[in-house]
Amino acid sequence: MPKKTILVSQGTCCKAAGSERVYAALQEELARYGLETEVELKQPGCHGFSQIDPVVVIEPEGLLFASVREEDVPAIVQSLLPGRRPPVHLFYVDPQSGQVIPYRDEIPFFKGQQRLILRHCGSIDPERIDDYLQAGGYQALTRAVQELAPLEVIEEIERSGLRGLGGGGFATGNKWRLCYQSPATMKYVVCNGDEGDPGSFQDRSLLEGDPHAVLEGLLLAGYAVGACQGYIYVRAEYPLAIKRLRTALEQARQHGFVGLRILGSNFSFGVEIFQGAGAFVCGEETALLQSLSGRRGMPYMRPPYPVVAGLNGQPTLINNVKTLAAVPWIIKHGAGKFAAWGTQGSKGTAVFSLSGKVKNCGLVEVPMGVSLREVIFDLGGGIAAGKAFKAVQTGGPSGGCLPAELLETTVDFDTLRTAGSIMGSGGMVVMDESTCMVDTARFFLSFCLKELCGQCVPCRLGTRQMFEILNRITAGKGRYADLELLFELGEMVSRGSLCGLGRTVPNPVLTTLRYFRDEYEAHILEKKCPARVCRELVTYSIDGQKCTGCSRCLVVCPVGAISGTKKKAHVIDRAKCLSxxxxxxxxxxxxxxVICT
Amino acid sequence: MAETETAIQSKVNAVFSSFKGTENELLPLLQRVQEELGYLPQEAMLEVARFIHVPESRVYSAVSFYSQFRLKPAGRRHITVCRGTACHVRGAEKIQETLERELGIKEGETTADLEFSLEAVACVGCCALAPCIVINGEKVLGRLTPQKVQRAVQKVKKEEGRQDAQKDHPCEPGDVL
Structure with missing residues (x-):
């Protein structure tokens, strides 16, 4: 009888949904039926479909049980006994068609993906190097240090067309070559895992689910450019990712993949994990370098670029987590296979964190060049709660909001930039009709305002002024001339700021002005918030005809603004109401x- | 919970033993000291400055820049509210307001009995569980509503300290707040 494997994903999001308890229950049940030897229980990283966490998968069949609770575990374990059937009620039900789908690979969310960077997430145990080795891990590194010259590695990456997946989109091979050509005795490679974009969690998932791939990518980069020291900079908010990276690093050391004379070659490379301290701007490469050397994370003027003079004044190569994770795949399978995916200008795949008002939240990896519609509606399952799509924001807080008319826009570096947004680090937050776009723009500015480093004037003062104007508009005190002023300020900030963050901060304001001008006008001219979000512009009341006096609203009102006796219509005291x-x-x-007007 | 100067000094010096004392160790040093003391009192920052031979202003400039560092002690239950985009569109503002109202403190403050402290952060990366909060940097509670939060806080306040281990629903915050 072939051995079975049960996979219980353990990413931060899976754990939050209770996957640890499910795992413990499975252990107990397997022991009860004496199945511990026949069935292997594994804890891989996140599978990406966070919406249906916790997930239990049975291999080799690929049966998937969704939203499993502890009490469902006995039924799952019993189904492994001969002649028993799996618990049908735990299978995934496609919300669109209502169809029951037992197999993981047939679920639309997984079926529509092309997993290359996330290749191991959800299938291998990130805390066991043997799993990674079995999946072909470290073969690329072995081949590189034993058969390839550094320049050959760089050429392979150049041929693949890989571009920086952290947002910049700079050609990775080119960056490597520049670093390779910089004369120095000491060079550094830094993995940028300071994923601070609200709405992005793909770097976290990758670090948690496949830390060895990132490590192998870092080693390959070090070998190619001639560096001997690497740093992995991870933000402090990701404790699990840091823990798994530490474990992975220790195992890699023991296996001789990290350290002196790696795999018997002349290549020696040390790796350190550096924990960030909570500053969004440190995702910008020069700020990250400042932070690595123990200073405030303030970006500085380039050139010189870090590949020429970075950490301690030495050539430093900085690549994002996803970029590095793609590297071993390219070296192993060849640049041609990678370049077969994607568009003319953007090769390979892109990973998106799909979240917001979409049915299927989670991580998706698709070939570059698919349309926003395919990602949001085919993989994401469309808008939750039967509402209408309004906008999608790509690329984090400094990305733009794109309307329904632009749903056919393809996702790749260049097309998104033309539409006024960015690829960024791959956040994709979906908004429906109940989201107010003016409030959204204000939200992003308030976020950036807190996170700006504050050293250059256009960004520091310009953003503050834009924020004040948006405050005024959402409070119903806007003037028509504000729209022109906002546009002017936005243009000024994006042209005059020092770093990449400052230059993109106005994007949400500029794109909402461009695509959702009617909402701004409604706030200013009619003093109305069409989405009924801006509190100063809405009032709540109770329809006496419909109210049955059930008192539910009275109970939930946090400030006691609702009064009335049971079974009689209630009323809201507008003076007390917080909206x-x-x-x-x-x-x-x-x-x-309850009516909101 | 202010510790005496000597107690702080000895704890801080214990941390130093695993460091070399170079300038670029500043952030890891401060992180370890904060782990030990729960926050960064002035005495500790002065010690750090002396240890790595930099002006005191350098240490303070880093402490005041990074949001991870605290100049005041955190509560026994440190609640972090995620204010990321995904949480925002799913109502994080109301979650924070509810917490502020129920705990009687504002974001960035600690209750007088040092039981709770509240902090808003950019994004904890659990966007699929939005809106969510994190307790003591480890336990993530997701898919919250103001009602769930209100009930949870009231419950914890009532049965202070008691842990109810047999809660069934994975996202029910009652037992872990």
Whole structure:
């Protein structure tokens, strides 16, 4: 009888959904039926489909059980006994067609993906190097140090067309060559894992789910450019990623992949893991270098570029987590295979964190050049709760918001830039009709305002002024001339700022002005918020005809603004009301008596 | 919970033993000291400056720049509210307001009894579970509503300290707040 494997994903998001308890219950149940030897229990990293966490997968069949709770575990384990059937009620149900789908690979969310960077996430145990080796890990490194010259590695990466997946989109091979050509005795390679973009979690998932791939990529980069020291900079908010990286690094050391004279070659390379301290701007490469040397994370003027003079004034190559994870794949399978995916200008695949008001939240990897519609509707399953799509924001807080008319836009570095947005690090936040675009622009500015380093004037003062204007508009005190002023300020900030963050900060404002001008006008001219989000512009009341006096709203109101006796219509005291919407959320779908205007 | 100067000094010096004392160790040093003390009192920062031979202003400039560092002690239950984009569009603002109202403190503050402290952060990377909060940097609670948060805080306040291990729903925050 072939041995079976049960996979219980253990990423941060899976754990938050209770996967550790499911794992413990599985261990117990397997022991109860004496199946421990026949069935192997594994804890891989995140499979990406966070919406249906915790997930249990049974291999080799690939059966997937969704949203498993502890009490479901006995049924799953019993189904492994001869002649028993799997618990059908735990299979995934496609929300669109209502169809029950037992096999993982047939679920639309997985089927539509091309997994290359996330190749091992959700299938191998990230804390066991043997799993990675079995999946062909470190073969690329072995081949490189034993058969290839550094320049050959660089040429292979150049041929693949790989571009920096951290957002910049700079040709990776070219960057490597520049670093290779910089004369110095000491060179560094830094892996940028300071993923601070709200709405992005692909770097975290990758570090948690396949730390060895990132490490191998870093080693290959070090070999190619002639560096002997590498740093992995991870943000402090990702404790699990740091823990797994440490484990991976220790195992790699023991196997001789890191350290002196790697695999018997002349290549020696040390790796250190550096924990960030909570600063968004440190994702910018010069700020990251400042932070690595123990200073405030303030970006500085380039050139000289880090590949010429970076850490300690020495040539330093900085690559994103995803970029490095793609490297071993390219060296192993060849540049041609990688370049077969994607578009003319953007090769390979892109990883997106799909979140917001979409049915299937999670991580998706697709070939460059698919359309936004395919990602959001085919993989993401469309908009949750039957609402209408309004906008999608790509590329983090400094990316632009694109409207429904642009859903056919393809995702690659150049097309997104033309549309006024960016690829960024791959965040994709979907917004529906209940999202106010003016409020959204204000939100992104308030985020950036907190995270700016504050050294250059256009960014520091310009962003503050734009924020004040948006505050005014959402409070119903906007003037028509504000729109022109916002545009002017935005242009000034994006042209005059020192670093990449400053130059992209105005993107959300500029794109919402361009694509959702009617919403701004409604706020200013009619003093109305069409999405009913801006509190100063909405009032709540109760329809006396519909209210049954169930008192549910009275109970949930945090400030006691609702009064009334049971079974009689209630009223809202507008002087006390905070416009928090709790009453509306409780009543809608029941009596629909609470009205928001 | 202010510790005496000598107690701080001895704890800080214990941390130093695993460092070389070079300038670029500043951030890891501060992280380890904060891990030990829960925050960074002035005495500790002065010690760090002396240890790596940099002006005190250099240490303070780093401490005040990075959001991870605290100049005041955190509460026994340190609650981090995620204010990332995904959480924002799913109502993180209301989650934070509810917490502020229920705990009687504002973001960035600690309750007088040092039981709770509240902090808003950019993104904890659990966007699929939005809106979410993190307790003591480890436990992530997701798919929250203001009602769930309100109930959880009231429950914890009532049965202070008691841990109820047998809660069934994975996202029910009642037992871990």
């Amino acid at each position: 928090c919407g709790s009453c509306l959320a409780t009543c809608s779908g029941r009596h629909d008596a």
